[in-house]
Amino acid sequence: MTRTALIIDCDPGVDDAIALFLAFASPDDLELIAITTVAGNVGAPLTARNARIIRQIAGREDVPVYVGAQVPLVRAPIIASHFHGDSGLGDLAVFAPVAPDAAGHAVTAIIKAVMTRPPGAVSIAVTGPMTNLALALRLEPAIAHRLGTVVVMGGARTEGGNITASAEYNIYADPHAAQVVFASGCKVVTLGLDATHQVRATPKRVAAVRAIDTPAARATYDLLKFSEGVQRRFAGALAPPMHDPCTIAWLLAPDLFTTRPVDLRVEVAADLTMGHTAVEFRLADPAAASVHWVTQVNAGAVFDLMLERLAR
Numbered sequence: 001m002t003r004t005a006l007i008i009d010c011d012p013g014v015d016d017a018i019a020l021f022l023a024f025a026s027p028d029d030l031e032l033i034a035i036t037t038v039a040g041n042v043g044a045p046l047t048a049r050n051a052r053i054i055r056q057i058a059g060r061e062d063v064p065v066y067v068g069a070q071v072p073l074v075r076a077p078i079i080a081s082h083f084h085g086d087s088g089l090g091d092l093a094v095f096a097p098v099a100p101d102a103a104g105h106a107v108t109a110i111i112k113a114v115m116t117r118p119p120g121a122v123s124i125a126v127t128g129p130m131t132n133l134a135l136a137l138r139l140e141p142a143i144a145h146r147l148g149t150v151v152v153m154g155g156a157r158t159e160g161g162n163i164t165a166s167a168e169y170n171i172y173a174d175p176h177a178a179q180v181v182f183a184s185g186c187k188v189v190t191l192g193l194d195a196t197h198q199v200r201a202t203p204k205r206v207a208a209v210r211a212i213d214t215p216a217a218r219a220t221y222d223l224l225k226f227s228e229g230v231q232r233r234f235a236g237a238l239a240p241p242m243h244d245p246c247t248i249a250w251l252l253a254p255d256l257f258t259t260r261p262v263d264l265r266v267e268v269a270a271d272l273t274m275g276h277t278a279v280e281f282r283l284a285d286p287a288a289a290s291v292h293w294v295t296q297v298n299a300g301a302v303f304d305l306m307l308e309r310l311a312r
Contacts, residue, residue, distance in 0.1 A: 003031040004148070004251055005121055007110060009068070010244070011040025011128030012050035014083075014090050014223045018306075019127055019244035020051065021216040022252075024058035025309035029252050032063045033113050033122065036106035040128040040173055041080045042088035044070045047128070050088050052097035057215050061099040068106030069131040072174035074268075080169055083230055090226030092219055110136040114143040123148035125251065126181075127244035129170055130154070134177035137184050144184040151247045154178060155192035155264070155277035157293070167275030168193050171266060175275040179266040188291045189259060191246045192277065195294035199246055200239035201227065205303050209310065217310040242302075249302045250294070256305075258296035261289035 008023055010016040023030055035055065037047040048067040055061060071077055087094045102109070110132060114122045124147065126133060137144055154170035155178075161167040171178045182188060201224050210221045227240035250257050260281055267276040279293055 003029055004123055005031045005033055005117065006251065007034050007036060007113060007122065007124045008032065009036045009038065009106070009110070009124055009126045009128065009132050010051065011038050011042070011047045012054060013041035013047070013088055013128065013244070014227055015242060015244040016041070016127045017050065017054045017089060017223055018220050018242065019125070019248050020054045021058055021220055022245050022248045022306055022309055024055070024060040024063070025216060025312050026248070026252055032060070034102070034109050035063055035065045036068050036109060036132050037065065038068045038106070038128050038132050039070050039072070039077055040170070041084045043077070043079065044068070046088050048101055049097065052099060052101065053089065053094060056097045056099065057219050064102035066102045066104060066106040066109040069135060072129060072131055073134060073176040075174070075176070078163070078173045080163070085226065090223055092222050106132045107135045107139065111140045111143060114146050115140065119146045120148045123151065123251065125151045125247040127153050127247055129174035130177040130181045131174045134180035137180055144186050147186055150181065150186045150188045151250050152181070152188055152190045153196065153244050153247050155190055155279070157192060157194050157277065157279040159193040159197055162193060164275070166267070166273040168277070171277055172275030175266050175268045179268055182264050182266060182291055185290050189250060189294065190264065190291060191250065191294045192279070195257070195297050196243040196246050197241045198297045199242045199299045199302050201242055202239045208307055212307065212311045214310060214312070220310060245306060246297065246302065249305055253301070253305055256298040256301045257294050259292040259294050261286040262291050262293040263289065264291045264293065
């Protein structure tokens, strides 16, 4: 069986942490080259520490964690600790991880991995602001056409934003970086709120996670319970959506997702709609599109996949 060589670029973050657990539990499918971290949900020092905490809980210290960009390309940092807690990991007990960060910068690690492997061999899942990938594309534009699939959690079309009326958080946190990535010609699969809001951690699904007695499942349960509280506080009774785990689920089982080719552009000038993703389905040549937008998700099957992996 051929494994996907993968870099996960993230800003853990509650749902980033669950995405990491899903990836760490899938060694037969994913060759994890590196975890690269970026400032986003919390500051860069905390996102790097959090990635190392999740790595240690999962028992996957074989995967290096590289610290990346400390600030967005242009705008001031937008921290989302009100959604993820002061630590970034909700109520999960934090600790000083044993294994350190890897030597070197995340951007350099991305470029090296892509340029030293065959074209198309390395994919990237981006679950935070796209600052690291945008910087890598600026430093070495050749990676745009050497990358495999770039799977992004970000953006919104019909659902509206979750940080402003117009914008989803990951894009809003660094819209200039997102525009660099979407305009680069990379092959991008984009999971916006239109898709991730279909994948909800209902009480029944959370209880199923609770019934699994593994370290990763116990930690995931704690993260989901925190998300339930945040969801009640900010959005009422709906179960919390599982944004970032959808990127890993797509890599593991793309047949659970329906996509359409699009032209996707990011608003970077207007203050009122900063970070808005303009998603255009009406294309003159759909076959030429480099960006695909996820429209439908088999949510039950995604959760079944997550449960199966957390039980390993």
